[in-house]
Structure formats: C-alpha cells, structure tokens
Amino acid sequence: MLYLNDVKKSYLEPNGNVLPVLDIPVFSVDACEQMVIVGRSGCGKSTLLHVIAGISRVNKGSVVVDGIDIAGLSESVRDRFRADTIGYVFQTFNLLPAFTALENVTLGMTFARGRYDPAWARQLLDRVGLSHRLSHKPTAMSVGEQQRVAVARALANRPKLLLADEPTANVDPGNQQQIVDLIRSTCKEENVSLIIVTHTPEVTEQFDRVVRLEEINRVRTLMEQPAA
Amino acid sequence: MSKWKIAWRSIQQRGLASTLTVLSMALGVMLVVAVISIHGLVEQSFRNNSSLGYNMIVGATKGGRLQLVLNTVYYLSQPVENIPYSYFQEFLSAEEIEAYRRAVGTEELGEPRDGKFRLFTKFAIPICMGDYFGQFRVIGTTPQLFDGFVYDLANGKTYEFDAGRNFKTYSEESGYFEAVVGAKVAREKLLEVGHKISATHGDPEGDLHDEHPFTVVGILKSTGTPVDRGVFVNIEGFYLMDGHAKPVAEDPRDVPARPPVPLSVRPTPAWDEPGDQLAADTARNYKPLTVSEREVTAILLKTVNQVVTPGLMNTINEGNVAQAALPVSVIYGLFTTIVGPIQQVLLGLTIMICVVSGVSILVSIYNSMSDRQHEIAVMRALGAGRGTVMAVVLFEAIMLSLGGGLIGFLAGHSLIGMAGPTIEANTGVAIGFLDFPSTKVDEYVDVTGLINVINALLRGVGLESIQGLEVPTELWLIPGLVLLAVLVGLLPAMAAYRTDVSRSLSANP
Numbered sequence: 001m002l003y004l005n006d007v008k009k010s011y012l013e014p015n016g017n018v019l020p021v022l023d024i025p026v027f028s029v030d031a032c033e034q035m036v037i038v039g040r041s042g043c044g045k046s047t048l049l050h051v052i053a054g055i056s057r058v059n060k061g062s063v064v065v066d067g068i069d070i071a072g073l074s075e076s077v078r079d080r081f082r083a084d085t086i087g088y089v090f091q092t093f094n095l096l097p098a099f100t101a102l103e104n105v106t107l108g109m110t111f112a113r114g115r116y117d118p119a120w121a122r123q124l125l126d127r128v129g130l131s132h133r134l135s136h137k138p139t140a141m142s143v144g145e146q147q148r149v150a151v152a153r154a155l156a157n158r159p160k161l162l163l164a165d166e167p168t169a170n171v172d173p174g175n176q177q178q179i180v181d182l183i184r185s186t187c188k189e190e191n192v193s194l195i196i197v198t199h200t201p202e203v204t205e206q207f208d209r210v211v212r213l214e215e216i217n218r219v220r221t222l223m224e225q226p227a228a
Numbered sequence: 229m230s231k232w233k234i235a236w237r238s239i240q241q242r243g244l245a246s247t248l249t250v251l252s253m254a255l256g257v258m259l260v261v262a263v264i265s266i267h268g269l270v271e272q273s274f275r276n277n278s279s280l281g282y283n284m285i286v287g288a289t290k291g292g293r294l295q296l297v298l299n300t301v302y303y304l305s306q307p308v309e310n311i312p313y314s315y316f317q318e319f320l321s322a323e324e325i326e327a328y329r330r331a332v333g334t335e336e337l338g339e340p341r342d343g344k345f346r347l348f349t350k351f352a353i354p355i356c357m358g359d360y361f362g363q364f365r366v367i368g369t370t371p372q373l374f375d376g377f378v379y380d381l382a383n384g385k386t387y388e389f390d391a392g393r394n395f396k397t398y399s400e401e402s403g404y405f406e407a408v409v410g411a412k413v414a415r416e417k418l419l420e421v422g423h424k425i426s427a428t429h430g431d432p433e434g435d436l437h438d439e440h441p442f443t444v445v446g447i448l449k450s451t452g453t454p455v456d457r458g459v460f461v462n463i464e465g466f467y468l469m470d471g472h473a474k475p476v477a478e479d480p481r482d483v484p485a486r487p488p489v490p491l492s493v494r495p496t497p498a499w500d501e502p503g504d505q506l507a508a509d510t511a512r513n514y515k516p517l518t519v520s521e522r523e524v525t526a527i528l529l530k531t532v533n534q535v536v537t538p539g540l541m542n543t544i545n546e547g548n549v550a551q552a553a554l555p556v557s558v559i560y561g562l563f564t565t566i567v568g569p570i571q572q573v574l575l576g577l578t579i580m581i582c583v584v585s586g587v588s589i590l591v592s593i594y595n596s597m598s599d600r601q602h603e604i605a606v607m608r609a610l611g612a613g614r615g616t617v618m619a620v621v622l623f624e625a626i627m628l629s630l631g632g633g634l635i636g637f638l639a640g641h642s643l644i645g646m647a648g649p650t651i652e653a654n655t656g657v658a659i660g661f662l663d664f665p666s667t668k669v670d671e672y673v674d675v676t677g678l679i680n681v682i683n684a685l686l687r688g689v690g691l692e693s694i695q696g697l698e699v700p701t702e703l704w705l706i707p708g709l710v711l712l713a714v715l716v717g718l719l720p721a722m723a724a725y726r727t728d729v730s731r732s733l734s735a736n737p
Contacts, residue, residue, distance in 0.1 A: 083611020098241035111611035
C-alpha cells in the first residue's frame with residue numbers, strides 16, 4: 001500500500017543553510033496493515049505524514065501510495081489523489097466550525113471525483129454513534145464527538161490509507177480508547193491501511209508494529225521497534 | 229457540496245462582518261439604482277411624451293422654448309403670454325373655420341379664409357391654459373384633441389374613454405360647458421360622469437370661477453402621459469370664464485368685454501338655482517367671444533411632412549407674433565446639455581460609493597484570511613486544490629456583492645416608490661416601485677444574431693417579431709457587481725491560493 005524509498009526532505013533556513021529533516025531509506029506498509037509511528041515531540045512525525053499524504057513534496061526519493069509515486073505528480077494531481085485515496089485525522093480534529101457534522105463529512109467528498117454521497121456520510125456518522133448529531137455544529141459537540149466526526153470525515157471517500165496524527169492527544173483518557181477502537185475497527189471493516197502517529201504509550205502498546213522516528217546525526221529516520 | 233455553499237457557510241460564519249459589508253454595498257447600489265431609475269424613467273417619460281401626436285408647438289414669443297414645451301406638453305411651467313386667435317386661424321383652412329363656426333353657432337369667428345400656414349400643417353389644435361382644478365391644470369381645447377386623435381404614432385394609440393364620451397363644442401345638455409378629465413384626475417378627485425366642476429383662476433389657490441361649472445362628460449383611460457393629469461374643457465366654455473377674454477377697447481358693442489356674457493335676463497348664476505334643466509338653459513344663453521376677444525396659449529401642430537418643418541418653424545420664428553418649438557428636440561436638448569451631465573456626475577459619485585463598498589468587501593475578507601489560513605489548509609488537506617480554495621473566496625466576494633446589490637436594488641426601488649409622489653408633483657412623471665428604465669441592447673453590442681434567433685422562435689409560435697432588444701437598465705448592475713467582486717476578491721483569493729498547507733496545519737488553529 002505504501003512504499004517509501006530513499007526519501008529525503010529538507011528545509012531551507014533563512015540564513016541559506018539546508019536543514020535536513022527526513023532521511024528514510026526504505027519504509028513500507030502493507031494493505032490493511034495497522035501500525036503506529038512514535039517519536040518525541042517535534043521530531044518530524046507530522047512532516048512525515050504530510051510527505052506521505054502529498055501535502056509536502058520530498059526533495060528526493062519516491063513515495064508510492066497504492067502503486068502510484070506521488071512524488072512525481074503535479075500539485076493539482078496530488079490534491080485529487082489525496083482526496084481519492086488518503087484519509088486524514090488531525091490532532092486537533094480540524095472540523096470546520098461553519099459546517100454541521102454531516103457537512104463536515106460531505107465536505108471531503110466534494111473534493112474527490114464522483115464521491116459525493118450524503119447517504120454514505122450519514123451511514124458513517126451512524127457508525128461512529130452520531131446519527132443524532134448530524135445537524136450540530138462542532139461548537140455544540142463534545143471533544144470526543146468532534147473527533148468521531150473527524151474519523152467519519154477521514155473515511156468519507158473510502159480511502160485506501162488512513163493517516164491519524166495524534167488522534168487522542170486532545171481527548172480525555174476516558175475517550176482515548178474509544179477513539180482508537182473506533183479508528184481501528186472502521187479501518188478493518190473498510191479494508192483501510194492505518195498509520196497512527198502518537199506518543200501515548202497506552203495506544204502504542206496495542207499495535208503489533210511500531211516504528212520510531214529517531215534523530216541520528218541531525219537527520220530523522222524510521223527505525224522498526226520490537227512490539228511490546 | 230458546491231463551492232457556493234462552502235462560500236455561503238464562510239459568510240455565515242462571519243455573520244456580523246458579512247452583514248455590515250453587505251449593507252455597505254447595498255447603500256451604494258441603492259443610490260445607483262435611484263439615480264439610474266429616476267433619471268432613466270424621467271428621461272424616458274419626457275422623451276416618449278414629447279410628441280403626443282404632434283411635432284410642433286407654437287406659442288407666445290415671451291418665455292423660452294423650453295418653457296413653452298414644459299407648459300404645453302407636460303403642464304409643468306407657467307404660461308407667460310398668449311397669442312391672438314386670428315394667428316391660430318392662419319393654420320386653418322376656410323372650410324375648417326367655417327365648420328367650427330357652425331359648431332359653435334356664432335358669426336363672430338371672422339370671415340372664413342385659408343390661413344397662410346394651412347398648407348404646411350395636417351392639423352392645428354388650440355390650447356388655452358391658466359386655470360386649475362385643485363393642483364391639476366385646466367386646458368381649454370377643441371374636441372379634436374380626443375376625436376380619434378392618434379397620440380402614439382408608433383403604436384397607433386388613440387385616447388379612449390373609461391366612461392362617458394368626448395366633450396362637444398356645443399351640446400343641448402350643457403351648452404359650452406363640458407369637460408373631459410384625465411384618469412389620474414378622476415381617480416384622485418373621485419370624479420364621475422355627470423359631476424360638475426369649477427376651476428380656480430390663475431392659481432390652485434386662486435379665485436373660483438363660479439360663473440358656470442363644467443359638466444364632466446367623459447373620463448379618459450390612463451395613458452401614462454401628462455394627459456392623465458389634465459382637465460380638458462371646451463375652449464368655448466373656457467373663454468366664457470371671468471377674465472379669459474382679451475379686453476378690446478374698440479369693441480363697438482355695448483356689452484362689457486368681460487365674459488361670460490349671459491344673454492339671459494337672469495342676473496344670478498344658474499347653478500345657484502335647483503334643477504339641471506335650468507342650468508342647461510342658462511348655459512345655452514352664453515354668447516361665444518369674438519375673434520378679437522380670443523387668445524390661445526399654444527397651438528399643437530402636425531406638419532404635413534418633415535421637409536416643411538424647418539421652413540415653417542423659421543417663418544413663424546422670424547415673425548414677432550409667436551415662436552415655434554419642436555418638443556422632441558427641445559427635450560433632447562434639455563437632457564443632453566443640462567440633465568445628462570448632472571446625471572453623469574451623480575452616477576459617477578454613486579459608482580464611487582459602490583467601489584468604496586467593494587473595497588470594504590476586500591478589507592472584510594482579507595482581514596479574515598489570517599483566521600482562515602487553518603481552515604483553508606484543512607480543505608487543502610482533504611483534497612481541495614489551490615483553484616478550489618481560490619474560487620471559494622471569489623464566490624464569497626461575489627455573493628457579498630450580489631447580496632448587497634439585491635438589497636440595494638429593493639431599497640432603491642422602495643426609495644423611488646416613496647419619492648414617487650414628490651417626483652410626480654415636480655416633473656409630472658409618475659414613477660412607482662415597479663417601474664424600470666430600459667436600455668436598447670443594440671446601442672452597446674451587436675445583437676443582430678440574437679434578435680434573429682428570438683424572431684425565429686416568435687414566428688414559430690405565431691407571435692410578432694421584435695425590432696430590437698430592450699432590457700432593464702439596472703440589469704447592467706449584475707455584471708458590474710460581479711466584476712467589482714472579482715477585482716476586490718482577487719487579493720484575498722490569491723492569499724488563499726498561496727496558503728502553505730503544511731505550515732498552517734502545523735500551527736495551532
């Protein structure tokens with residue numbers, strides 16, 4: 001499903017120096033696989049997800065998602081590919097405050113080709129237990145409910161790969177497990193590969209595969225970590 | 229979900245700022261609509277009505293041509309002076325003079341002879357003014373003005389009666405005292421056929437002509453012309469009102485030169501006595517004025533063709549008795565040289581207000597962009613392209629602009645509706661909430677092909693072809709507002725286009 005080969009990502013600093021942030025020789029995720037990426041804060045986990053999602057472009061290497069190297073695609077094609085293939089759950093949910101729960105879910109469908117399906121959006125919200133909150137705006141919902149809407153939105157376009165960037169970071173401990181269970185179970189039911197970025201040990205220990213993003217010689221790279 | 233809906237949600241999200249922006253635009257558009265509508269409708273009305281079946285007006289030399297036209301056609305200005313009746317007869321043939329003499333039933337209209345201008349005119353209708361019925365003008369004229377008279381040559385329209393009939397030069401029932409009233413007069417004064425009306429002399433507050441009332445014998449259908457605001461009385465009855473006869477010192481007769489001159493021995497006016505029959509008897513006893521006692525305020529002329537018009541006008545103007553004016557060219561000149569430039573300045577100012585309102589849209593949206601960077605980044609992360617987020621911002625600007633435009637349009641027409649009575653009182657042009665000035669599209673763009681298509685469709689369903697394409701002038705506001713919105717929306721739209729998704733997502737919302 002996902003294959004990173006010799007990926008290098010760097011930023012140009014204001015003083016003209018090049019700051020390398022990612023150097024990943026090889027990394028892959030199988031179809032329907034569920035795995036977790038850990039690392040300390042600020043180590044580049046979000047940058048890695050942006051690279052995989054095609055939001056950020058790599059300086060070198062290939063990022064193959066569902067058989068297509070998105071590193072070589074133009075920005076507009078990458079945007080469309082992302083809408084069609086990749087779901088994204090943000091740490092801060094990032095629901096749009098002007099839209100209802102249902103509209104937040106259908107919003108993502110708007111940007112994908114031929115995916116606009118309000119009935120499916122309702123079904124997803126029903127699946128995450130929010131069928132009674134369709135017309136509520138995010139400000140009228142609890143944090144846990146907002147994150148469930150975000151999960152439904154990420155799955156709206158029937159993606160092949162779901163990226164979840166610290167989805168439990170802003171959720172109280174009581175809701176953390178519910179969110180993780182929800183993401184994992186829906187990905188399993190929909191045959192979606194899952195990459196969760198987290199630094200919560202309770203979440204990490206539930207996954208068979210854990211990859212650590214580590215800094216070695218000022219360059220961050222992925223290191224497989226034995227399961228607990 | 230459409231981009232329009234996404235834009236609409238964004239507008240809702242910033243409700244107060246959006247409302248204020250829309251109101252700002254609405255204010256500008258309201259003023260533009262008011263200026264366009266009032267000027268357009270007044271001009272349209274003036275130009276349409278500047279030639280109600282005639283093409284030349286002859287009046288006294290005192291006062292300008294504009295005053296002559298405004299007074300005679302629109303009943304607006306004050307009549308300054310009169311011209312002799314004998315001059316009016318110069319436009320008549322001997323047969324016409326004789327026929328009228330017989331209709332009046334007097335020998336005092338001079339020897340029938342062909343007037344020196346008669347060969348150049350199709351008709352000549354005398355107009356006498358100076359009296360009022362309430363705020364409405366009383367116009368003394370002949371029945372010719374309404375007897376199958378075509379006032380709209382382009383559409384072949386003639387004056388029609390909603391009730392009753394045309395007045396007669398002399399009738400058994402009312403003598404010389406019959407009147408026909410315009411639709412607006414009848415409506416406002418609640419007049420019906422059979423009612424008796426009396427005019428005031430020289431001014432709405434002037435002395436009441438209580439010598440003899442006129443009997444309303446007809447109520448005209450609405451024409452949308454100044455005629456709707458007129459009270460038309462038989463010119464013979466008009467002459468018989470107090471102070472309407474020209475003093476003639478050398479008059480050999482013993483009777484004073486102040487008509488009316490009742491032949492009846494009864495010293496008191498007939499309407500003080502009960503019974504219509506008595507009034508009719510007395511009316512019959514009035515004696516029409518002589519030619520030397522008569523004057524006319526103006527003459528409505530239709531020349532036999534356009535070729536003779538300049539020559540006839542020059543001949544009349546070279547004399548010292550009267551002046552001639554072509555109402556169409558006088559009104560055209562009025563609007564081209566005086567009203568037009570003023571309107572252009574007003575329009576320029578109101579368009580500037582719209583541009584300022586457009587800048588307020590720019591400021592409103594642009595100020596919100598820093599707050600919306602994160603939302604835009606989220607949409608981009610969900611798969612929206614740069615063009616999509618740019619379009620959403622542009623659509624937002626267009627919706628604010630058009631929303632303001634719609635409110636401004638309604639407010640502008642409400643303003644016009646409220647100002648309508650004042651405008652009508654000052655210009656004689658009736659303007660209502662639902663009146664829209666129109667523009668001929670082919671004056672601006674070549675729409676021959678479109679007109680051909682429309683005509684083919686019309687012929688297909690058995691309807692008449694159209695000659696040109698007219699659209700409400702205010703329709704031009706729509707592309708104008710869209711263009712303005714696109715221009716002012718471009719800057720924030722570019723900001724949306726350039727949003728750094730990765731950085732905005734990493735920043736806290």
